[in-house]
Amino acid sequence: MDPITKLIEEFAHFPGVGPRQARRFAYYLLTRNADTLKEFTEALAKAKKTVGACISCYRLFSSGNTKTTHCMLCADTHRDTSLLMVVAHDVDVESVEKSSGYRGYYFVLGGTVPILETKPEERIRLKKLSSRVKEATGKGLKEIILALDLNPEGEHTGNFLTHSLAPLVKEHGIKISLLGRGLSTGTELQYSDPDTIKNALSNRAPAK
Amino acid sequence: MDPITKLIEEFAHFPGVGPRQARRFAYYLLTRNADTLKEFTEALAKAKKTVGACISCYRLFSSGNTKTTHCMLCADTHRDTSLLMVVAHDVDVESVEKSSGYRGYYFVLGGTVPILETKPEERIRLKKLSSRVKEATGKGLKEIILALDLNPEGEHTGNFLTHSLAPLVKEHGIKISLLGRGLSTGTELQYSDPDTIKNALSNRAPAK
Amino acid sequence: MDPITKLIEEFAHFPGVGPRQARRFAYYLLTRNADTLKEFTEALAKAKKTVGACISCYRLFSSGNTKTTHCMLCADTHRDTSLLMVVAHDVDVESVEKSSGYRGYYFVLGGTVPILETKPEERIRLKKLSSRVKEATGKGLKEIILALDLNPEGEHTGNFLTHSLAPLVKEHGIKISLLGRGLSTGTELQYSDPDTIKNALSNRAPAK
Amino acid sequence: MDPITKLIEEFAHFPGVGPRQARRFAYYLLTRNADTLKEFTEALAKAKKTVGACISCYRLFSSGNTKTTHCMLCADTHRDTSLLMVVAHDVDVESVEKSSGYRGYYFVLGGTVPILETKPEERIRLKKLSSRVKEATGKGLKEIILALDLNPEGEHTGNFLTHSLAPLVKEHGIKISLLGRGLSTGTELQYSDPDTIKNALSNRAPAK
Numbered sequence: 001m002d003p004i005t006k007l008i009e010e011f012a013h014f015p016g017v018g019p020r021q022a023r024r025f026a027y028y029l030l031t032r033n034a035d036t037l038k039e040f041t042e043a044l045a046k047a048k049k050t051v052g053a054c055i056s057c058y059r060l061f062s063s064g065n066t067k068t069t070h071c072m073l074c075a076d077t078h079r080d081t082s083l084l085m086v087v088a089h090d091v092d093v094e095s096v097e098k099s100s101g102y103r104g105y106y107f108v109l110g111g112t113v114p115i116l117e118t119k120p121e122e123r124i125r126l127k128k129l130s131s132r133v134k135e136a137t138g139k140g141l142k143e144i145i146l147a148l149d150l151n152p153e154g155e156h157t158g159n160f161l162t163h164s165l166a167p168l169v170k171e172h173g174i175k176i177s178l179l180g181r182g183l184s185t186g187t188e189l190q191y192s193d194p195d196t197i198k199n200a201l202s203n204r205a206p207a208k
Numbered sequence: 209m210d211p212i213t214k215l216i217e218e219f220a221h222f223p224g225v226g227p228r229q230a231r232r233f234a235y236y237l238l239t240r241n242a243d244t245l246k247e248f249t250e251a252l253a254k255a256k257k258t259v260g261a262c263i264s265c266y267r268l269f270s271s272g273n274t275k276t277t278h279c280m281l282c283a284d285t286h287r288d289t290s291l292l293m294v295v296a297h298d299v300d301v302e303s304v305e306k307s308s309g310y311r312g313y314y315f316v317l318g319g320t321v322p323i324l325e326t327k328p329e330e331r332i333r334l335k336k337l338s339s340r341v342k343e344a345t346g347k348g349l350k351e352i353i354l355a356l357d358l359n360p361e362g363e364h365t366g367n368f369l370t371h372s373l374a375p376l377v378k379e380h381g382i383k384i385s386l387l388g389r390g391l392s393t394g395t396e397l398q399y400s401d402p403d404t405i406k407n408a409l410s411n412r413a414p415a416k
Numbered sequence: 417m418d419p420i421t422k423l424i425e426e427f428a429h430f431p432g433v434g435p436r437q438a439r440r441f442a443y444y445l446l447t448r449n450a451d452t453l454k455e456f457t458e459a460l461a462k463a464k465k466t467v468g469a470c471i472s473c474y475r476l477f478s479s480g481n482t483k484t485t486h487c488m489l490c491a492d493t494h495r496d497t498s499l500l501m502v503v504a505h506d507v508d509v510e511s512v513e514k515s516s517g518y519r520g521y522y523f524v525l526g527g528t529v530p531i532l533e534t535k536p537e538e539r540i541r542l543k544k545l546s547s548r549v550k551e552a553t554g555k556g557l558k559e560i561i562l563a564l565d566l567n568p569e570g571e572h573t574g575n576f577l578t579h580s581l582a583p584l585v586k587e588h589g590i591k592i593s594l595l596g597r598g599l600s601t602g603t604e605l606q607y608s609d610p611d612t613i614k615n616a617l618s619n620r621a622p623a624k
Numbered sequence: 625m626d627p628i629t630k631l632i633e634e635f636a637h638f639p640g641v642g643p644r645q646a647r648r649f650a651y652y653l654l655t656r657n658a659d660t661l662k663e664f665t666e667a668l669a670k671a672k673k674t675v676g677a678c679i680s681c682y683r684l685f686s687s688g689n690t691k692t693t694h695c696m697l698c699a700d701t702h703r704d705t706s707l708l709m710v711v712a713h714d715v716d717v718e719s720v721e722k723s724s725g726y727r728g729y730y731f732v733l734g735g736t737v738p739i740l741e742t743k744p745e746e747r748i749r750l751k752k753l754s755s756r757v758k759e760a761t762g763k764g765l766k767e768i769i770l771a772l773d774l775n776p777e778g779e780h781t782g783n784f785l786t787h788s789l790a791p792l793v794k795e796h797g798i799k800i801s802l803l804g805r806g807l808s809t810g811t812e813l814q815y816s817d818p819d820t821i822k823n824a825l826s827n828r829a830p831a832k
Contacts, residue, residue: 002688003667004685015649030671030672043631043633044665046631048653051627062626095405101405151394177412177413178413183389184358187392190299190303192392194308195393197309198308200355204353204386204388206386211466212463214459214463224440236430237463238463238464247426251422251425252423255419255420270419270420514818515825517822563813565812593831594831595825595828596804596807596823596824597808599804604774610724617769617804620769620801620804622800623786
């Protein structure tokens with residue numbers, strides 16, 4: 001295959017990239033001067049070389065030139081050891097951190113469980129989660145927060161985890177909780193779906 | 209002014225209608241045959257003639273040929289008299305009814321209070337709401353649910369109402385509550401704004 | 417049927433209006449004060465009463481309180497009698513007038529011919545067009561411009577007209593022409609479809 | 625800077641890529657297995673190594689392992705030597721080729737001239753174009769087609785080229801032409817801008 005076409009194909013595999021954008025990316029890179037291109041390839045090589053999964057939460061992080069095995073968040077001993085939040089993807093951690101509403105630890109599943117999946121344990125890091133939970137019980141873990149997308153696959157994954165972790169949480173007296181449901185910021189009542197309104201009603205709270 | 213231009217202008221006042229759509233509406237009506245046009249004008253005349261505000265919740269309803277003064281929902285004696293939901297607009301009532309999650313009564317404010325408004329009582333039916341609340345206390349009212357859009361103007365209106373109704377609710381031992389906040393149906397965590405995540409975290413609930 | 421629902425249904429027949437917008441329109445009108453509503457219904461009544469088809473070009477126009485039978489454009493004796501432009505709809509006339517590039521007369525077909533239509537003459541004003549052409553030949557008509565949308569139905573209508581008018585134009589030595597094809601304003605070459613580029617190439621013109 | 629952040633920044637420089645998509649790209653690459661990542665970096669390296677500008681039309685092409693200096697199109701001796709089409713970007717060549725409406729040669733300017741640019745000759749390959757034109761005159765060049773976007777910058781570039789090439793084309797009796805303007809495929813008359821309609825009118829052609 002022609003090398004330009006091959007490069008375009010590589011970009012076409014990127015998430016959310018169509019053939020036209022893939023072509024633009026390829027031409028963009030090929031028309032950079034040598035230095036710019038080198039900077040890109042070096043950034044990629046360096047990232048790949050220094051990046052690894054945190055052995056506690058399993059999200060990607062860069063250890064730089066050190067031999068650190070824990071990401072910055074898991075290495076932070078000032079966080080709340082009673083809370084462990086389970087999320088599907090690395091980016092979810094960043095979204096939660098941006099909200100400044102959480103001070104506990106995280107665990108990244110690495111995916112979700114499709115509804116008809118017969119081998120759910122191959123889709124997510126279930127065993128590693130169990131180990132992480134056991135380890136955390138020794139440090140005062142009281143609540144596991146399942147922070148999953150509010151769509152069918154997210155809900156299915158939540159149910160699967162609740163079921164799978166049931167013996168463990170029972171043994172150690174840990175709570176499993178779900179993110180609250182209701183109106184999200186910017187919601188207009190007249191355009192809300194029935195489920196959201198129902199959730200907003202049953203989760204209503206005293207006005208301050 | 210040319211009568212066609214005048215009609216186009218009328219349609220241009222409709223909510224969300226630009227000049228191009230207004231023109232299409234005018235030509236659409238003018239090119240109907242006589243019967244279709246008559247049907248439209250009669251529907252409009254009949255609606256206007258039989259439609260009025262419910263004297264209890266103030267939403268529009270059609271009394272048909274009767275002298276009914278209450279809309280179907282306010283006339284329904286099987287609903288829960290302990291609950292009164294305050295909404296901004298007529299359409300909000302329909303959205304909440306569709307959710308099948310509510311069995312109490314309604315009150316339509318007829319608007320919201322803009323943040324810098326100096327005469328908020330002219331924007332919404334505040335006096336009528338006070339009267340309605342007083343009347344409802346005689347029938348067991350226990351909770352007023354402020355069901356407003358989750359945007360700055362909706363929140364401001366909620367604060368204004370909470371403040372304005374404070375003496376009344378104190379006197380009669382009524383609670384004021386707000387719709388629950390958190391993830392709405394379909395929400396993906398990574399695209400959620402910080403406020404929504406914060407709300408979803410503080411409103412988290414035990415997994416079942 | 418409930419009069420409000422009936423009115424909403426009427427609006428739902430308007431071009432490009434969905435159920436939600438239809439509802440907004442109905443509530444918008446019903447919540448106007450009496451004067452505003454009267455203004456709307458009067459504008460509609462007056463437009464309907466004074467509007468009729470021009471007996472020359474067949475587009476809608478308002479004769480006001482006069483007994484005029486010709487629209488302003490057809491009544492204008494300073495336009496170029498050698499040119500007759502055939503368009504599908506009333507609004508097309510306005511678009512062409514806005515371009516200030518045309519000084520001849522118009523004829524409005526009142527529609528286009530779908531590709532599989534077996535009775536094309538029932539879809540458009542073919543007989544009236546023939547009469548109009550005959551009449552115009554007495555006043556120096558030299559060219560009929562078919563100004564139709566550049567899509568399959570527009571092209572099909574153009575072919576049908578070219579064929580149908582063939583004897584007439586032959587007899588009177590009239591040309592039939594089509595709008596030029598090529599790049600429209602704002603076109604970027606890389607996003608252009610092959611047909612447009614082909615047309616732009618075969619219609620290329622000397623740079624000035 | 626953290627290597628992941630650095631890689632995200634690199635992607636954020638890609639055309640049309642925002643910070644969120646840049647992050648997704650970085651995580652996408654970093655979570656691939658070693659083979660996939662290697663395939664990407666090798667495709668990039670190989671493309672960069674074998675890709676160069678054609679010494680005739682200046683578009684990028686891959687010479688593979690050969691020492692070819694001409695791209696496939698310029699190396700094709702069966703094309704029409706009387707035509708030279710000037711385009712702004714590499715991708716424009718592909719669009720024109722897809723239209724199957726052109727059999728001459730190309731020249732890629734490598735950009736366009738912004739309207740207020742004081743040094744236009746630094747934005748595009750003007751000198752190289754002059755040389756190319758001179759060379760082509762020896763092989764029967766009769767027409768230079770300026771195939772530029774139909775927007776202000778494209779038109780400005782066309783004017784600049786027409787002016788700059790004037791002495792040369794005069795000397796050798798070459799025509800400069802522009803792509804035809806008018807309705808592009810799919811255009812509906814009622815939504816067309818005045819300029820497009822004006823162009824379509826002045827470029828109208830006999831119906832067949």
